[in-house]
Amino acid sequence: MEVLEAITTRRSVFKFKPEPVPIEAIQRVFGYGIWAQNHHLTEPWRFIVLGTETKEALAKRYSEIQEAKAAEGVDDAARQVLADAGYKKFHSKPTIVAVSCVQDGDEIQNREDYAAACCAMQNVALAAWSEGIGMQWSTGPITLEDETYELLGVEREKEYIIGFFYTGYPEEVLEGKRKPFEEVFRYTP
Numbered sequence: 368m369e370v371l372e373a374i375t376t377r378r379s380v381f382k383f384k385p386e387p388v389p390i391e392a393i394q395r396v397f398g399y400g401i402w403a404q405n406h407h408l409t410e411p412w413r414f415i416v417l418g419t420e421t422k423e424a425l426a427k428r429y430s431e432i433q434e435a436k437a438a439e440g441v442d443d444a445a446r447q448v449l450a451d452a453g454y455k456k457f458h459s460k461p462t463i464v465a466v467s468c469v470q471d472g473d474e475i476q477n478r479e480d481y482a483a484a485c486c487a488m489q490n491v492a493l494a495a496w497s498e499g500i501g502m503q504w505s506t507g508p509i510t511l512e513d514e515t516y517e518l519l520g521v522e523r524e525k526e527y528i529i530g531f532f533y534t535g536y537p538e539e540v541l542e543g544k545r546k547p548f549e550e551v552f553r554y555t556p
């Protein structure tokens with residue numbers, strides 16, 4: 368796939384086919400991440416593929432988060448429905464890769480490193496798309512919790528989890544929407 372085609376056709380994927388993406392393909396597409404542009408070449412990106420035990424632990428936690436969204440006064444059965452749906456939803460993401468970014472510099476360095484790691488994520492998303500692999504970048508509450516940092520072995524003082532990449536073969540691809548380019552582009556005199 369041509370790079371321009373990948374840029375415009377790539378969409379976030381929310382529904383995946385159940386089969387997992389082979390680990391070789393995961394390694395290949397994440398390998399494109401490290402070629403992102405990066406001021407001072409600090410190479411701040413880190414990619415962490417969730418193993419079965421970690422995924423199970425996080426699915427349980429995700430289920431609790433979903434259950435907690437129940438309105439006040441909702442009965443136990445309805446809460447259980449939310450919890451079960453959350454558990455199932457988390458497990459419907461065939462492969463989950465957390466992307467973190469080393470944050471051990473001054474404020475400007477940390478900002479630039481965050482930006483570079485986001486560039487790496489875009490590289491990965493485009494490379495994956497060109498191989499027929501879909502992704503959704505998620506920054507949901509579960510990516511921010513202490514328990515998640517512990518489970519993934521990420522030291523919060525030195526590294527920030529930018530998001531989870533839910534990864535798999537697309538079951539459904541939604542239509543892309545953007546405002547007209549002219550609305551976001553201008554010249555100065």
Ligand SMILES: Cc1cc2nc3c(=O)[nH]c(=O)nc-3n(C[C@H](O)[C@H](O)[C@H](O)COP(=O)(O)O)c2cc1C
Pocket residue numbers: 377378379380503504505506507530543544
């Ligand atoms: C930094 C970042 C965080 C995101 N977090 C979420 C998220 O938590 N939940 C979600 O459904 N989508 C998330 N997305 C995906 C966006 O919703 C998606 O990119 C947007 O709707 C545009 O759709 P497209 O990627 O198909 O063009 C995130 C995207 C980015 C760049």
